Amino acid sequence: SVELFSDLMRSIERCLADLLEMMEEKQKTAEKQDEELIQELQQEITELKMRNTELDHLLHTEDHFQLLQVMDVTLDPDTAHPILILSNDGKQVRHGDIEHGLPNNQKRFDHCTCVLGKDGFSSGRFYFEVQVNEKTKWDLGVAKESINRKGKVTVSPQDGFWVLGLWNENEYWACTDSYVLLSLRVKPQKVGVFVDYEEGLVSFYNVESKSHIYSFTGQSFTEKLYPLFSPCRNEKGTNSAPLIISSFNSNE
Numbered sequence: 001s002v003e004l005f006s007d008l009m010r011s012i013e014r015c016l017a018d019l020l021e022m023m024e025e026k027q028k029t030a031e032k033q034d035e036e037l038i039q040e041l042q043q044e045i046t047e048l049k050m051r052n053t054e055l056d057h058l059l060h061t062e063d064h065f066q067l068l069q070v071m072d073v074t075l076d077p078d079t080a081h082p083i084l085i086l087s088n089d090g091k092q093v094r095h096g097d098i099e100h101g102l103p104n105n106q107k108r109f110d111h112c113t114c115v116l117g118k119d120g121f122s123s124g125r126f127y128f129e130v131q132v133n134e135k136t137k138w139d140l141g142v143a144k145e146s147i148n149r150k151g152k153v154t155v156s157p158q159d160g161f162w163v164l165g166l167w168n169e170n171e172y173w174a175c176t177d178s179y180v181l182l183s184l185r186v187k188p189q190k191v192g193v194f195v196d197y198e199e200g201l202v203s204f205y206n207v208e209s210k211s212h213i214y215s216f217t218g219q220s221f222t223e224k225l226y227p228l229f230s231p232c233r234n235e236k237g238t239n240s241a242p243l244i245i246s247s248f249n250s251n252e
Contacts, residue, residue, distance in 0.1 A: 108149065
């Protein structure tokens with residue numbers, strides 16, 4: 001009887017140990033699931049806050065649009081890097097692989113494959129749109145008149161550039177002093193650029209989805225700003241499509 005009782009106690013102890021181990025595993029699993037759920041909820045809250053910020057920004061921008069100059073931008077051939085090819089109407093620019101024998105005037109970029117718009121602005125609000133579909137790399141935005149156009153150029157607000165770029169087919173960057181990688185839910189086919197000179201604001205929008213991409217805020221503009229475009233290099237034909245500036249008629 002004593003041996004039987006001892007065997008029974010050992011069996012019960014083993015069962016209790018197994019039960020405790022199973023309960024601990026279930027508790028760990030539940031805690032892990034709770035942590036994952038909390039992380040998912042935090043991510044959803046962050047995304048909702050971002051969307052709310054975008055909506056607030058768009059509402060604020062719609063107020064700005066009431067006094068907006070919709071720019072019919074054309075390119076300035078005197079500023080274009082010699083390897084760029086501009087259309088006759090000044091609305092398109094692409095990389096041409098071979099440099100053309102153009103005079104190296106003070107206005108012309110001689111290293112960066114960039115071109116500026118003909119008209120600059122030193123007050124008010126203005127807006128233009130650029131078709132970027134079929135391209136794997138591009139840069140566009142605005143630049144101040146006194147930017148360095150010779151040799152290698154640092155593209156940042158500190159150096160007079162407020163620029164958004166697509167690199168490596170699907171990496172969108174805001175060219176801030178430290179560069180910011182952007183996470184876009186929809187790939188833009190056409191990008192809108194909005195500038196409020198007095199407010200020190202440069203904003204970029206996905207035209208089709210009517211969504212905000214990025215804004216440079218709290219800037220201090222003291223000289224003329226010009227639209228800036230770079231179709232970037234051809235990349236053996238994979239990036240041969242042009243940047244196309246939208247035209248606006250008098251009814252738009």
